[in-house]
Amino acid sequence: MKKRMIALALASVMALSLTACGSGKDAPTGGSVKLNVTTTFAGEDGNAQNFKAAVDAWCAETGNTVADASATSDETFKTRVITDFETGSEPDVLFFFNGADANSFIEAGKVVSIDDIRKEYPEYADNMNDDLIADSLVDGKKYAVPVNGFWEAMFVNTEVLDAAGVSMPGADYTWDMFQADCQKIKDAGYTPIACALGNIPHYWWEFAIFNHTSPATHLQVPESMDSDQAKAWTAGMEDIKALYEAGYFPDNTLSATDDETFAMFMDGKAAFLIDGSWKVGGIVNACQSDPEDASTLDEEKLAKFDVTYVPGQGERKATDLVGGLSMGYYITTKAWEDPDRRAAAVSFVEYMTSDEIVPVFAQHTASGLKNAPEVDEAAFNPLQVKSMEMMSGVTSLTGAVQDIFQGDCRVSTFDGMPEIVTGKVDAADAVADGIAAYNDAQ
Numbered sequence: 001m002k003k004r005m006i007a008l009a010l011a012s013v014m015a016l017s018l019t020a021c022g023s024g025k026d027a028p029t030g031g032s033v034k035l036n037v038t039t040t041f042a043g044e045d046g047n048a049q050n051f052k053a054a055v056d057a058w059c060a061e062t063g064n065t066v067a068d069a070s071a072t073s074d075e076t077f078k079t080r081v082i083t084d085f086e087t088g089s090e091p092d093v094l095f096f097f098n099g100a101d102a103n104s105f106i107e108a109g110k111v112v113s114i115d116d117i118r119k120e121y122p123e124y125a126d127n128m129n130d131d132l133i134a135d136s137l138v139d140g141k142k143y144a145v146p147v148n149g150f151w152e153a154m155f156v157n158t159e160v161l162d163a164a165g166v167s168m169p170g171a172d173y174t175w176d177m178f179q180a181d182c183q184k185i186k187d188a189g190y191t192p193i194a195c196a197l198g199n200i201p202h203y204w205w206e207f208a209i210f211n212h213t214s215p216a217t218h219l220q221v222p223e224s225m226d227s228d229q230a231k232a233w234t235a236g237m238e239d240i241k242a243l244y245e246a247g248y249f250p251d252n253t254l255s256a257t258d259d260e261t262f263a264m265f266m267d268g269k270a271a272f273l274i275d276g277s278w279k280v281g282g283i284v285n286a287c288q289s290d291p292e293d294a295s296t297l298d299e300e301k302l303a304k305f306d307v308t309y310v311p312g313q314g315e316r317k318a319t320d321l322v323g324g325l326s327m328g329y330y331i332t333t334k335a336w337e338d339p340d341r342r343a344a345a346v347s348f349v350e351y352m353t354s355d356e357i358v359p360v361f362a363q364h365t366a367s368g369l370k371n372a373p374e375v376d377e378a379a380f381n382p383l384q385v386k387s388m389e390m391m392s393g394v395t396s397l398t399g400a401v402q403d404i405f406q407g408d409c410r411v412s413t414f415d416g417m418p419e420i421v422t423g424k425v426d427a428a429d430a431v432a433d434g435i436a437a438y439n440d441a442q
Contacts (some may be wrong), residue, residue: 032063033344035335038081039095040327043072047148047361054360058351064344070095085110092335092345097327098134098144106138111330113141121346127355132325132368132397144328145353148362151323151397152203152276152310153390155283159304160271164188169308171393173318175211175239178311182248185271192248194270200258201240201417203274206322206400207310208236214315215396221405223439225432237413237420237427244421254418262286274310277323277365280383297381305383307390323366323397329353364388366397409438 041051048070055066069091071077078101084090085105094111096102105111114133117124125133125145133142154169161168164185169178182192195204210218212232222230243249250261250270264270266286273279285291287302309318329349335341351357358367363380364387371392377385402410412425412433419425 040073146325149325175313194265
């Protein structure tokens with residue numbers, strides 16, 4: 001991987017900041033555009049200081065200024081943004097959610113689509129993989145240029161793999177290959193999969209279903225048991241049951257807690273762990289003698305952990321992951337209709353979503369960049385670097401259907417996973433109960 005000093009880039013961003021470029025309503029205009037910007041990079045957000053530094057650097061570079069009305073993301077913030085649009089007080093640039101929360105101002109024509117912006121600025125967001133930019137729920141168009149998001153993938157204890165004579169899985173990893181590896185790991189005296197099926201079956205539930213759907217259909221909740229989608233869900237549950245019957249989960253998987261099976265993984269007793277990008281921090285902290293002190297990191301222990309793709313089958317490739325870029329930068333119609341403000345808004349978003357700045361915000365999480373971030377490895381721990389390398393090969397990010405299939409409808413398969421895998425409840429019956437609960441709630 002080529003090295004580009006992201007850490008130094010951020011330091012440069014800091015160094016370039018000028019007092020005259022400070023954000024806030026009283027910031028001087030310097031004879032140029034004063035851009036009104038609202039984001040969620042505020043308060044306790046880990047990127048709040050990165051945002052301030054990048055804003056100051058953009059001001060220094062362009063001579064423009066920013067009136068920053070950013071606030072912590074919560075329901076109050078969402079309501080404030082919607083109200084601003086309704087009263088004509090919307091900002092020029094908005095960093096906001098790209099799902100249903102944005103429907104009202106998209107329906108009202110208050111923001112400009114990426115395609116429309118590209119008619120005048122053809123290179124706008126051309127460093128992004130368009131397939132990873134979310135479509136609007138209103139008209140299917142793309143509006144928000146993303147910065148960072150999340151992913152779910154498979155963490156690996158390579159010490160266990162080495163002991164079992166199993167190679168590190170790659171981008172072409174299939175379900176059949178995975179099962180064969182699990183058997184080798186079991187035969188070597190280790191547990192293949194670290195998972196508490198009686199406590200947190202969530203990630204295996206998600207990917208087992210995903211392996212029988214596709215990136216295009218995964219987020220569709222079955223309407224009835226006669227549907228192909230319901231058959232896919234049932235097949236996914238049966239795959240988990242087959243893994244359980246083969247002895248690939250911990251012996252106490254039905255009674256253990258998630259913390260206990262994670263400890264097995266960290267202690268070199270289990271090989272594979274499916275979890276989210278946030279687990280990178282959990283693994284790193286578990287490799288520190290003091291979880292609060294990064295200087296106590298045991299680098300030799302951390303080197304035993306890696307991250308890769310979840311084994312795929314059917315239409316889903318291993319490199320098709322669950323994840324998402326749920327927020328991004330919008331340019332409002334209000335700004336677009338003023339030529340000077342339009343140019344400044346485009347410049348601002350292009351700067352904030354550039355190949356140099358995005359990695360500062362995204363680090364090891366998901367981004368929409370076409371090219372893998374080129375990093376100074378010294379600025380990140382080794383597991384973060386491995387995560388970045390893994391993400392560079394992702395072919396699609398699809399949201400979690402369990403986030404749609406919430407509440408009581410999940411009880412029969414989430415809470416009922418022990419009954420499914422032990423055969424006390426038929427997988428199809430459990431899925432049917434969940435669908436019925438979901439339909440009743442609509």
